[in-house]
Amino acid sequence: MIRDITIGQYYQTKSVIHDLDPRVKLMGTLVFIISLFLGKNVWLYLGATAFLAMVIGLSRVPLKFIIKGLRAVVVLILFSTVFNLFLTEGEVVLTIWKLQITKEGIYTAAFMVVRLMYLIVGSSLMTFTTTPNHLTDGLEKGLGFLKIIKVPVHEIAMMMSIALRFIPILIEETDKIMKAQMARGADFDNGGLIKKAKAMVPILVPLIISAFRRANELAMAMEARCYHGSEGRTKMKPLKYKKNDYIAYIVMFAYLAGMIAIKVLRPGMI
Amino acid sequence: MSLIVDKINYTYEIGTGFERHALKDVSLAIEDGEFVGLIGHTGSGKSTLIQHFNGLVKATSGTIYYNGQDIYDKDYNMKDLRSKVGLVFQYPEHQLFETDIFKDVCFGPKNLGLSKKDVELRAFEALRMVGIPEELFYQSPFDLSGGQKRRVAIAGVLAMKPEVLILDEPTAGLDPKGRDEILDCVKKLHEEMGITVILVSHSMEDVANYVDRIIVMNDGVLTYDDTPKNIFTHYRELEAIGLAAPQVTYIMNDLKQAGINVDTTAITVEEAKESVLRAVRKGM
Structure with a gap:
């Protein structure tokens, strides 16, 4: 049961998306999220759907697997639907007892559901196609400019990658301890x-x-291999942009520009 | 009474793309009072199999009967089964959580809903059975040595008075002394209390000296189910699936090939010694 959570998991397969530089994928996720918040407009959502469908198609992650990840947030989605449906003011369509459903409410509810689902699917696509190590590598390099203002980027990235690495281990451990106590x-x-x-x-x-024991052992193993933070540390596989990465950037910004154009040209809801 | 496993199959993570057929048509029967070794390479399905025995994992198909009752029946009392079939996990000391040893061992019997007096009596007996001296009873479990911790964890299961005791790799990560302590303690439990014991291991060496029957698992399939003597005659096949017969078997087979007429089915060093001496005397 505990293994059913697919959010944050990596789905191993070979695809164009998997091979992209993690920085591109991070930026892409950011662009996609921004595009979702451009406004409530059917055309904008159609654009986002097309973009998302294209990325899912390219990523070769089965749709069934992606949708499974949504199950964890069903309650959240239901909440937002109910609240938007009943608490938005405007043109009344239906009255049940003291609750009123308005036309605007229906629209907002529908948009919010789609937005929430896309947010989750969009960001989990990144984790489905990027190993945690790659992800933190991307973060470290992408945020490297922060070092100038003395942000310990490497250390934060290392902590993140260790934390991510430990999630499945601790889940498995929980499962085992639960069984043992059962x-x-x-x-x-x-x-x-x-x-x-x-x-x-x-x-x-x-x-x-057990978490403390593992942390202790890990610290020991890292020190035994002379780990001492970022200073003078080189990478075995340094991140480098390839042709596909540039294409991805172009596609991404074309998408964002298109979305902004829609927003300017069709200001209404439909 | 007995434990009968009837053609069980188990598949991991159905419908995720990570499907794995962990058990394939496994059938076996374990009688009362047996001392069985369950052997297999890592990932052979042995740990999954034993988790079926007390209903922690439900088979995808097939069924299990304990004392003649189908444990997958709707009104079957799982809690009762878990007290009858005691399962000691790998590294059981990782499940200790109480402030002192005695309280921790009380956890199992307390869950059975016994009176405080009975609970404490059982905990006391269980700790004595595994050879933990009384002066350690009120210490934190984390102050003990590895072998002691493990014995306390075993006592935690024994305190439920199981009829069948299953131990998953009870010697993993212990030094030779700790290993012998645990195995001797298990042997004593089997002999004195008459408990049915299933010992899971990947080491033939550990198991050969203690059990009277060995079940070999390979890739989810039950490959051999026989007495140790018969099993070890297949030592070449065992090697092919990543296991090894005890060292004695190899020496005896080599001696035989060298023309010395020894008994190749000897399992323990003691038996081998006798056989070699006999052969040498005859030769002279």
């Missing part, structure tokens, strides 16, 4: 809130201890 008769499904919270203790204590 084998000793622990019950995590029944009982009230307090009982359930109490049942977490036999999982959390070993989990935290």
Whole structure:
């Protein structure tokens, strides 16, 4: 069950998107997110859909796998739908008891659902196609200019990559500890809130201890290999832009320009 | 009474693109009082298989009967099964969480809903069984040595008074002394308490000296199920699937090929010694 969460996972396959420089993908995700917030307009969303469909197609990540990731946020999406539907003022279409559904509400709700889903799909596409190591490499290099104002970019990137690396390990560990305690008769499904919270203790204590043990071992192993931060550290595979990366940048900015053009030319909702 | 596994299959992560067929048509029966070794290479499905035995993992198809009852029946009491079939995971000391050893061992029986007195009695007995001296009972589990921690964790399962005890790689990461302590303790449990024991390992050496039956798993398939003596005659095939027979088997086979008439089915060093001496005396 705990393995069902696909957000943040890497999906291994070979594709044009997988081979792109992580900086391009980071920038692309940023551009896509900005484009989603340009406005509420059907044409804008059609544009975003086309762009997203193209990237999904190129990435070769199965649609089923991507949609599975949305399951985790169904509740959030439902919340936003309900609130937008009932709490937007405007032309009343339907009245149920004291609640009013307005035309504007329907539009806003629909737009918000699509926007939320696209936000999640767009950003998880980045993690599906980029290994955590690549991602932090990209961040480190892309944000390298911050070093001038003494931001420890390398250290932050290293912490991030370690944190990301540990997520699956800790999930697996949780699974294992849960099973071990279940084998000793622990019950995590029944009982009230307090009982359930109490049942977490036999999982959390070993989990935290093991996280500390792992951190300790990792620090030891890094020091044993003379790790001492960014100074003088070189990369085995330095990031370099290739032809495809430049093409991707061009496509990306053409997309953004197109979206802005739509926004200027068709200001209404439809 | 017994544990019967009837043609179970198990597939990981169906529908994600990472599907893996971990168990393929596995069938076996384990009788009361047996001491069974379950052996296989890493990833052979042995850990997955034992998690079926107490219902932690549900088979994709096939079924399991414990004492004649189908454990996948809707009204089957899983909690009861888990107290009867005790499963000790790999590195069980990683599951210790209480402030002292005694409390930790109490966790299992407490979950069974016993009275405080019974719980403490069982914890006390279990700790004694695994040879933890009383002066350690109220210490933090984290102050113990690796082997001691592991024995405490085993006591945590024993305190539930299981009829079948399954140990997943109980000797992993221990030094030779810790390893012998654990295995001798398990042997004692089997002999004195009459508990059915299933010992999971990837090391023939560890298992050969203790068990009376070996089950070999390879790539999700049950490959051999026989007495150690018969299993080790297949030592070439075992090598092909990444396992090895005990060193004694190799020496005895080499001696035989060199023309010395020894018994190649000897398993322990003791048996081998006898056989070699006999052959040499006959030769002289």
